Amino acid sequence: MPVRVVETSSALSQPSGGTSGNTLPSVCTLLSVGQAFSGTQNVSSQQKDEAWRVNVRIQGCDLDHGYLCGTMEALNVPMADTPVVTFWEGEIVDTKNYTFFTGKWGATSEDDIKHWTKFPSFSPLLSQVDIDGGKSLDLNNYPYIFMRWKEQYFVNVGTDCGLTIAGFYYVCFSSTDGSINGFYYDPNSSPFQKLELKSTNEGRLGFSFSSYELQ
Numbered sequence: 642m643p644v645r646v647v648e649t650s651s652a653l654s655q656p657s658g659g660t661s662g663n664t665l666p667s668v669c670t671l672l673s674v675g676q677a678f679s680g681t682q683n684v685s686s687q688q689k690d691e692a693w694r695v696n697v698r699i700q701g702c703d704l705d706h707g708y709l710c711g712t713m714e715a716l717n718v719p720m721a722d723t724p725v726v727t728f729w730e731g732e733i734v735d736t737k738n739y740t741f742f743t744g745k746w747g748a749t750s751e752d753d754i755k756h757w758t759k760f761p762s763f764s765p766l767l768s769q770v771d772i773d774g775g776k777s778l779d780l781n782n783y784p785y786i787f788m789r790w791k792e793q794y795f796v797n798v799g800t801d802c803g804l805t806i807a808g809f810y811y812v813c814f815s816s817t818d819g820s821i822n823g824f825y826y827d828p829n830s831s832p833f834q835k836l837e838l839k840s841t842n843e844g845r846l847g848f849s850f851s852s853y854e855l856q
Contacts, residue, residue, distance in 0.1 A: 672709070672814055672816070673699060676698070676699045676840065677697070677699075678697040678698075678821055678838035679695070679838060680821075681693060681694055681836075682835070682836045682837075683834055683835045683837075684831065684834050693716065693717055693718060694715070694716040695715055695838065696713070697711055698711050698712050700728075704735075707733040707735045708732070709733065710728070710729060712726055713727050713790075713792065714726045720802070720804075721803070721804075723798070724797075725795065725802060726797045727795055727796060727806055728792070729792045729793060730793055731788045732789045733786060733787075734780070734788060736775055736777075736778050736780060740770075740773075740774035741753055741757055741766075741770045741775045742774035743809075746791065746809050752826060753811075754770070754771070756811040756833075757770070757787070759833065760785075760822065762813060763787070784817050785814065785815055787811075787813055788812040788813075788814065789810065789812065790809060790810040790812050790823070791809040792806035805827065805830060807827050808826050808828075808830060809825070810823040810824065810826070810836060811823060811824050812836070819839065819840030820837075821836070821839075822836065823835070823836035823837075823838075
């Protein structure tokens, strides 16, 4: 949920496990309903250096269909009097329901590659993704789960809050330590805003959110 800041930028082996097949990423208890994460999103631009504190909670997960959803709470947004909460829906790159190519939200395959290659864990997959978006990859035992998170609406503030949710996040989840890294994509916002989250020690109890009704 970054501030809309227009800014110019420039960016940018073999597949792991080379066997074909459309299998789902391994299920990790840290990527389950109720799990909470906490960290920061860097919203720096040429004019300022700024990081917002961010909390995320998983609200729903359907691995068979490559779907998950949750809430994201930004705590120290300069133009907001209260924490800003959004509801997001996610696509799990499982090579069955979704590939590494987004195909919507204004992202081209070139945009996809530029963002996925920001994750070191993506490097072994790059050559196969270049060919078919990763359709022939077997990610079942890969220790990282790649996702896209798209914020759908503001939960507790209006659309005039000074923030935009027009873009989406490229996300990489580590099943080893439960950490999440992401990069926000929106052509009209400053590029490669980095999201860094760690699973909270409380597990499914997580941290305390204010009470919001999702509709």
